[in-house]
Amino acid sequence: MNGSGTATAKVPDSDQTMKLYYSGGDEHREGVGFMLSNRVVATIAAFQPVSSRIAVISVCGTVTVHILCIYAPTEMSPESVKDELYGQLQRVVDAIPQSELVLIAGDFHAHVDADRQGWERTLGRFGVEEVNDNGSRLLSFATTNKPVIGNSHVQHPREHQMTWRNPMGHDSTVLDYVLISSRFISSLKDVRAMRGPDCRSDHYLLRAVMQPRLKRTTSKSHRVPKLDWSSLITPPFQQLFQIALSNRFATLAMGTNANEEEEQMSDVVLECAKSLCPVIRCRTQPWISNECLQLVDKRKQAKLVNFNRYRQLNRGTPSTNENGEGGILEPSGRRT
Structure with missing residues (x-):
C-alpha cells in the first residue's frame, strides 16, 4: 500500500471484519501496520504513521500501551539509512511518558547472541546468532531506553526461535x-x-503473549463524616441551621448541569450541619466508651502540638466501658 491510513478487511470464510492501520511509502516497498479486531479498535487512542518504517498505535487501559511496529533496513543498507531509522525511533520513544507501557515489535534484521556481558539488563540468556551491526544497534538502543528483548528471555527449541527462512534453501x-x-x-x-x-x-x-500485572488505581476520596442529625430536632438548632443554609444558598453560583448543582447543594448542607451536629464516632469494640474516644482525639491533637505530651498519653489512655468499668487502653488496643 502507498501512503498511510486505515482500511477495513473482511476475514475469509467469515462475516467478521478487521481494521488495518498502515503506514507506507510512495513505492510498493517497505511499509508497516497493525491489523486489529473491532473489539480492540474501540480502545484505540491514537495512530501515528511516523514513516514507511515506523508506526505507533496507542491503546487505552489501566495503563496506556504504545505499540511500535518497526521495519529496519537490512544489514547491507547504508549507515545513513540505519541512523535515520534509529533517530526517528528515539524521538518517538522520548515523547512517551516513562510510566506507560512501550511494546516494540518488528523486523530489525538483527542478530543477538547469548553473551550478556555489558547487556545484562537488556539481553536474556537465550540469544541465538552472533551479533551483527544491526544487532549492536538494537542492543545499544535497548540499553539506552531500558526495554528488554523479549525473545531472549524465553526458552524454546531452535525451530520455535527462528523467525525467517531463506526461500532458496533451508537456512x-x-x-x-x-x-x-x-x-x-x-x-x-x-x-x-x-x-x-x-x-x-x-x-x-x-x-x-502478555498478561499485564497492573496495579489497580484507587481514588483517594475524602471520607464524609457521619453526623448525628437528631440534634436538629430542637427548634433553636433548626433555626440556626435554616439561617446558615439561607446565607450559603444566597451566594451559591449555579452549576452548568443538574449533577453539578446537586453536588454543590450536598456540600453546602453538610458544611452547615457540621457546626451543629456532632460526629458519630465508629467504635470498633462495644466496650469503648465516648469518654475513651474523646481521650484518643486529645492524643491525636497532642501529637501535632506537643510531642512529649503525645508520648505521655500514648503510654496508656484511661478508658471506661459502657458499664462504667475503668481500665487502660494500651497502644496494642487491649484494655487492662
Whole structure:
C-alpha cells in the first residue's frame, strides 16, 4: 500500500471484519501496520504513521500501551539509512511518558547472541546468532531506553526461535524481535515463532503473549463524616441551621448541569450541619466508651502540638466501658 491510513478487511470464510492501520511509502516497498479486531479498535487512542518504517498505535487501559511496529533496513543498507531509522525511533520513544507501557515489535534484521556481558539488563540468556551491526544497534538502543528483548528471555527449541527462512534453501535465523519496557517484563509470558500460518512470506508469524500485572488505581476520596442529625430536632438548632443554609444558598453560583448543582447543594448542607451536629464516632469494640474516644482525639491533637505530651498519653489512655468499668487502653488496643 502507498501512503498511510486505515482500511477495513473482511476475514475469509467469515462475516467478521478487521481494521488495518498502515503506514507506507510512495513505492510498493517497505511499509508497516497493525491489523486489529473491532473489539480492540474501540480502545484505540491514537495512530501515528511516523514513516514507511515506523508506526505507533496507542491503546487505552489501566495503563496506556504504545505499540511500535518497526521495519529496519537490512544489514547491507547504508549507515545513513540505519541512523535515520534509529533517530526517528528515539524521538518517538522520548515523547512517551516513562510510566506507560512501550511494546516494540518488528523486523530489525538483527542478530543477538547469548553473551550478556555489558547487556545484562537488556539481553536474556537465550540469544541465538552472533551479533551483527544491526544487532549492536538494537542492543545499544535497548540499553539506552531500558526495554528488554523479549525473545531472549524465553526458552524454546531452535525451530520455535527462528523467525525467517531463506526461500532458496533451508537456512533460517532470527530477524524479528519483541521489546517491552523493563518494568513490565513480568507481563510477558511467551514469545515464539508460529510455523503453521501461511502468510506468503519468508518470515514466520511471531507471537507474543502478555498478561499485564497492573496495579489497580484507587481514588483517594475524602471520607464524609457521619453526623448525628437528631440534634436538629430542637427548634433553636433548626433555626440556626435554616439561617446558615439561607446565607450559603444566597451566594451559591449555579452549576452548568443538574449533577453539578446537586453536588454543590450536598456540600453546602453538610458544611452547615457540621457546626451543629456532632460526629458519630465508629467504635470498633462495644466496650469503648465516648469518654475513651474523646481521650484518643486529645492524643491525636497532642501529637501535632506537643510531642512529649503525645508520648505521655500514648503510654496508656484511661478508658471506661459502657458499664462504667475503668481500665487502660494500651497502644496494642487491649484494655487492662
